[in-house]
Amino acid sequence: MTVDTQTIVSVAAYAGGGLAMGLGAIGAAIGEGYTAARANLAVSRSPENSGEIFKNMLVGQAVAESASIFALVIAILLLFLDVPQPTLLKAAALFAAGISMGLGAIGSGVGSGYPGGEACFGISRQPAAASQLTTNMLIGSAVCQTPAIFSMVVALILMFLNLGNSAVNPTWAAYLGAGISMGLAAIGSGYGGGLAAGASCAGIARQPKTAANVTTTMLVGQAVSQTPSIFGLLISFILMFKTFPATGSISAAMALLAAGICMGFGGIGPGIGNGMAAEGAVRWVARNVESAGDLMRIMLVGQAVSQSTAIYAMVVSLVLIFVL
Amino acid sequence: MKEAVSRTQKRYASWALTAAILIGLGFILTGYKPVGKGLVLGTLFSIINFILIAQSLPLGLGKSKRKTFLFSLVSIFLRYALMAIPLVIAVKYDQFNLIAVICGLFAIQLVILADHLFKFIRPGSPGTG
Numbered sequence: 001m002t003v004d005t006q007t008i009v010s011v012a013a014y015a016g017g018g019l020a021m022g023l024g025a026i027g028a029a030i031g032e033g034y035t036a037a038r039a040n041l042a043v044s045r046s047p048e049n050s051g052e053i054f055k056n057m058l059v060g061q062a063v064a065e066s067a068s069i070f071a072l073v074i075a076i077l078l079l080f081l082d083v084p085q086p087t088l089l090k091a092a093a094l095f096a097a098g099i100s101m102g103l104g105a106i107g108s109g110v111g112s113g114y115p116g117g118e119a120c121f122g123i124s125r126q127p128a129a130a131s132q133l134t135t136n137m138l139i140g141s142a143v144c145q146t147p148a149i150f151s152m153v154v155a156l157i158l159m160f161l162n163l164g165n166s167a168v169n170p171t172w173a174a175y176l177g178a179g180i181s182m183g184l185a186a187i188g189s190g191y192g193g194g195l196a197a198g199a200s201c202a203g204i205a206r207q208p209k210t211a212a213n214v215t216t217t218m219l220v221g222q223a224v225s226q227t228p229s230i231f232g233l234l235i236s237f238i239l240m241f242k243t244f245p246a247t248g249s250i251s252a253a254m255a256l257l258a259a260g261i262c263m264g265f266g267g268i269g270p271g272i273g274n275g276m277a278a279e280g281a282v283r284w285v286a287r288n289v290e291s292a293g294d295l296m297r298i299m300l301v302g303q304a305v306s307q308s309t310a311i312y313a314m315v316v317s318l319v320l321i322f323v324l
Numbered sequence: 325m326k327e328a329v330s331r332t333q334k335r336y337a338s339w340a341l342t343a344a345i346l347i348g349l350g351f352i353l354t355g356y357k358p359v360g361k362g363l364v365l366g367t368l369f370s371i372i373n374f375i376l377i378a379q380s381l382p383l384g385l386g387k388s389k390r391k392t393f394l395f396s397l398v399s400i401f402l403r404y405a406l407m408a409i410p411l412v413i414a415v416k417y418d419q420f421n422l423i424a425v426i427c428g429l430f431a432i433q434l435v436i437l438a439d440h441l442f443k444f445i446r447p448g449s450p451g452t453g
Contacts, residue, residue, distance in 0.1 A: 029400075051328030058329055058378055063433050065377075072404060073426050076411040135440040142437055 005086045012091035016098025017078035020155070023102030024071020027109020027190070031064045031116070038117030046124035053120050056134050060116030063141045067105040067112065067148040067190070074101040074155045081159065089163050092172035096179030097158040100236070103183025103264075104151020104190075107271070108144050111194020115140035118198040122205025129208040136204055136215055140197025143222045147186030147193075147229040147271075154182040154236045167246030170253035177260025178239040181317070184264025185232025185271070185310075192225035192275020199279040203286025210289040217285045217296055221278020224303045228267035228274070228310040235263040235317045242321070251324075259320035266313020273306035333378035337371045339439070340431040344368075351424075362414055362421035366428020369410045373403050374432040 039057040043050045078098055083090055119137035123130045158175060200218035204211045239260060244252070281299035285292045344367035351360030380399040407429060414425040 054381060055328045055332045058332060058381060059436055062374055062377060063436060066430065066433055068404075069407065069429060072407055073411060073429070076408050077415065077422075080412055080415040131443070135444050138437055138440045139444065 005088060005091075006083075008088060009083050009086035009091045009094065012095040013078045013081070013083070013098075016095045017075040018098070019095075020071050020078060020098040020101040021075035024068050024075070024105035024109070027106035027111075028065050028068035029109070031067075031109045031111065031113025031194070032061045034110075034113035035060050035064060035116035035120060039120040042120045042122075042124035045121075046127070049123055049127045049130075052127060052130045053123050056123055056130065056137070057116065057120050059134060060119060060137055060141065063138060063145075064109065064112040064116055066145050067108040070148050070152045071101050071105045074098065074152060074159075077159060087163065087168070089166060089168050089171055089175070093158045093161060093163070093175045096175045097155040098179075099176070100151050100158065100179035100183045101155040103180075104154075104186035105148045107187035107190025107192075107194075108146075108148035109190070111190045111192070111197070111275075112141040112144040114194040114198030115144070115201050118201035118205070122201050125205045126208055129204060129211075132208060132211050133201055133204055136211065136218075137197070137201050139215065140193075140200060140218060140222070143219070143226075144190055144193040144197060146226050147190040150229055150233045151182050151186045154178060154233065154240070157240060161240060167244060169250075170244050170247060170256050173253035173257040174239040174242070174244060174260075177257045178236040179260070180257075181232045181239065181260035181263040181267075182229075182236040184261075185235075185267030186229045188268040188271020188273075188275075189226045189229035190271070192271045192273070192278070193222040195272075195275035196221040196225060196278035196282055199282040200286075203282055207286045207289070210286050213289050213292045214282055214286050217282050217292065217299070218278065220296065221274070221281060221299055221303070224300065224307070225271055225274040225278055227307060228271040231310050231314045232263050232267045235259060235314065235321075238318075238321055255320045255324045259317040262313050262320065263317040266316075267310050270307050270310035274303045277302040277306060329378050329381060333375060336432055336435050336439075337374060340367055340371055340374075340435045343435065344428060344431055356421075358419055358421040359424045361419060362424030363428045365410045365413065365420055366425040367431040368428075369407055370429050370431045370433075373407055376403050376406070 035057055039053050042053045074097060078094060115137040119133040122133045158179060196218050200214045203214045239256060244256070277299050281295045285295050344364050348360035348364040351363065376399065380395070410425050410429065414420040414422040
């Protein structure tokens, strides 16, 4: 049986589309499920506020669903887009696009469920603060989507990148590495951002007067939590846009693939760790607003230390790309 | 409970549709017909999806666990299949700009965020209530 290039490109695009939607559905479903579970608890605790809780759940779930809609967009494009000049390199790029989007939507989907759930529960505790809680939930959820948006950008670049005269070997590995780097690194940041946003909704429900301090701490904490995904994005961009000389050796290709894997896995832990540090700070700012300054400083120091492992991963990735 | 959900749904759906029609008309009148048409198409499906979420929330209540699970599963599949339709149309037909359709699919989310961001910046302003 002979397989032509067009068939290989189609297979890669279909597999990429399947991965994009299949993996992309995981996070949003878990996140929306968490929101619904907390809404159940909230309604059972305070049935008289069920209307407000359901309204918040509807709005929260609509925003939490964004990550899976990004995945749907990429999956449909991969399944139906015409490829005028099919090459093996294009096949690698399309498959990598699916990996980037599928993995990249997981963390954001799960993460954006936390503020939704905590806001629903918070309304049962503090019905008067419902509007504040919904606003804070939406801000937190929107920031959680950032890593998924980065992943979609990388996926779109991979799909529409002008391949020109790039050498098939080792560029195929660079494209796969780019997709893996972005997709995996986005998981931790999306999830970590959600932890901070969830804690801020719980904090506002506990002490509505501290809302300004709590939201500020949440936003700073979330911003730092996004850093590992920015490292992932940086490595992806280098892998996608750097020109690699043609080679017959497999080791050069493996170095580029390993660079993506290194940064991708290396970004997961720090993203979650940073989110945990932010979650702790946000929770205690709500309980002890006088110490907000100290709590913010401790959070930032903790996040900086947690971040160091992502920096090590980035350094190793850069060595694999530029030195080996 | 049904009234609160329905009120929210109507408010955001009408805002999104009005914005899409106005912006889409602007594009069409300035010669970017596929962009305008794409934006309205994407927004229409975003609204349908939002309405289906809102309608399915109360319908899932008061049923057995198995029925609620099946109902939710079918509802999710239906909504995702529905969201894929404008994308397939935009990929297949040049009359609809793909980027505009994608932007339109996020119209409801953008309207929700804009409403609450406005309230966050100007706390005294009327909002979702």
